Amino acid sequence: MNAIDMGVLLGLLPDFGTAALRTLALLAAAVAGGLLIGFIANLARELGPPLFARLYWVYTAVWRGVPFLVHLFIVYFGLPSAGLALSPFQAAALTLAVYSGAYFAEIFRACWRAIPAGQIEAARAAGLSRRQVFAVIQCPQALRAAVPLIANQAILVLKESALASVITYPELTMTAGRIVAVQFTYVEPYLLLALCYWLLAAAIARAGRLLARRTAIDAMVKK
Amino acid sequence: MNAPTLLERLAGYLPLLAHGAATTLLVSLVAIAAGFVLGAALLGLSRSRARLAAGAAAAYVSFFRGTPLLVQLLMLFYLPSAMGLELPPLAAAMLAMTLNSAAFQCEILRAGLASIPAGQIEAAASFGIARRQVFRHIELPQIARAVWPAVVSEAIDVVKNSAIVSVIAVADLARVGRQLVASTYRPLEVFMAVGVVYLVMTAAIFALGSWLGARMGGGRAGARRIVEQAAGGQP
Numbered sequence: 001m002n003a004i005d006m007g008v009l010l011g012l013l014p015d016f017g018t019a020a021l022r023t024l025a026l027l028a029a030a031v032a033g034g035l036l037i038g039f040i041a042n043l044a045r046e047l048g049p050p051l052f053a054r055l056y057w058v059y060t061a062v063w064r065g066v067p068f069l070v071h072l073f074i075v076y077f078g079l080p081s082a083g084l085a086l087s088p089f090q091a092a093a094l095t096l097a098v099y100s101g102a103y104f105a106e107i108f109r110a111c112w113r114a115i116p117a118g119q120i121e122a123a124r125a126a127g128l129s130r131r132q133v134f135a136v137i138q139c140p141q142a143l144r145a146a147v148p149l150i151a152n153q154a155i156l157v158l159k160e161s162a163l164a165s166v167i168t169y170p171e172l173t174m175t176a177g178r179i180v181a182v183q184f185t186y187v188e189p190y191l192l193l194a195l196c197y198w199l200l201a202a203a204i205a206r207a208g209r210l211l212a213r214r215t216a217i218d219a220m221v222k223k
Numbered sequence: 224m225n226a227p228t229l230l231e232r233l234a235g236y237l238p239l240l241a242h243g244a245a246t247t248l249l250v251s252l253v254a255i256a257a258g259f260v261l262g263a264a265l266l267g268l269s270r271s272r273a274r275l276a277a278g279a280a281a282a283y284v285s286f287f288r289g290t291p292l293l294v295q296l297l298m299l300f301y302l303p304s305a306m307g308l309e310l311p312p313l314a315a316a317m318l319a320m321t322l323n324s325a326a327f328q329c330e331i332l333r334a335g336l337a338s339i340p341a342g343q344i345e346a347a348a349s350f351g352i353a354r355r356q357v358f359r360h361i362e363l364p365q366i367a368r369a370v371w372p373a374v375v376s377e378a379i380d381v382v383k384n385s386a387i388v389s390v391i392a393v394a395d396l397a398r399v400g401r402q403l404v405a406s407t408y409r410p411l412e413v414f415m416a417v418g419v420v421y422l423v424m425t426a427a428i429f430a431l432g433s434w435l436g437a438r439m440g441g442g443r444a445g446a447r448r449i450v451e452q453a454a455g456g457q458p
Binding site for chain 1: 285286289290291292293294295297298301302304305379383384385386387389390397400401404409410411414415417418421422425426
């Protein structure tokens with residue numbers, strides 16, 4: 001097997017740089033959208049009528065029980081026949097947002113459940129409405145507890161974003177594949193590709209740890 | 224002759240989808256089983272005192288958990304052919320999924336092993352119980368109960384991840400879906416049918432997993448049994 005050609009590797013950096021930015025753009029859109037959707041889903045389940053709880057269950061069960069690739073195919077290839085034609089980025093970002101939204105919703109649900117019931121009972125006894133309990137008692141604590149879980153899920157979203165290459169969004173994986181097909185070099189592009197994802201994942205993990213430490217309440221910090 | 228109705232079309236897809244589902248389940252089963260064996264071996268390696276072995280295991284786990292499965296699959300499919308080895312798509316798919324699952328199962332088993340209090344093993348040793356007996360009767364049942372939910376979760380993830388092998392032309396459920404779309408030009412209903420089949424598979428694994436978990440004594444059923452035994456069977 002040939003040794004790794006550093007010249008080739010360095011020559012790939014510009015292409016991989018732009019591709020990495022596209023991956024990050026997709027990741028940012030997906031995580032922002034997913035957090036919003038997940039939060040609203042959990043909010044609806046907490047404060048809404050029982051119907052919303054059932055809808056929540058259907059949403060999380062269906063979107064987590066089917067592979068992301070299939071969701072992507074439905075949105076990118078299927079929706080045009082129903083009238084909605086999206087670009088690869090739009091389809092990937094939308095599908096990834098709704099897909100990760102299901103996971104974020106479950107994270108939020110777990111964090112909401114983790115708050116001791118006694119606090120909620122005491123607040124209600126003191127006269128706070130359900131909405132006030134949600135905003136003032138549950139949100140601050142649950143969201144802080146959710147930070148490490150959200151960071152972990154963001155890494156999973158990063159890995160899932162590689163599938164956007166299948167619907168021809170020119171992010172990292174598709175760029176590497178294109179270079180391999182054009183230049184007939186296999187080792188350097190794929191090595192660089194794996195390295196890029198690995199570094200991005202490590203960066204997200206680092207950022208998550210920093211954010212968790214910054215936002216932690218004293219009682220939550222492990223001594 | 225009238226154009227086929229939706230129900231008739233769906234019935235027509237069923238045999239092909241069933242074939243694809245069978246391939247999906249085959250790849251998934253191999254990945255889960257071989258991944259378990261490899262994962263257990265990795266765990267043993269990572270606990271070894273030889274630093275090279277432990278470091279290699281840690282690097283393996285970090286790589287296979289930190290990079291996308293699609294990238295791992297493409298590497299395992301295209302790199303061997305650059306070295307002169309021809310790997311058939313199905314073999315590459317099974318290999319990639321096995322190596323990937325092994326990393327996750329290694330971590331699952333690590334957590335399960337850590338959950339058994341060391342005192343139990345020490346107490347058993349002080350009673351003179353042989354190491355192998357300790358493992359078989361004390362550690363193994365508890366590890367199995369502790370890791371079972373995570374194993375079921377991993378099995379579901381493997382089945383979902385298996386859809387990725389369709390990009391290297393393995394005739395799994397997702398690829399059968401794409402072929403049907405190419406011949407019927409009805410992407411929405413075909414892919415939704417594919418989604419339903421995946422949903423049925425993952426739901427079945429979840430139901431089976433929960434039932435087996437309860438039978439092993441975990442969860443609410445297990446807790447109830449322990450309480451009943453403690454109360455001497457009396458109400």
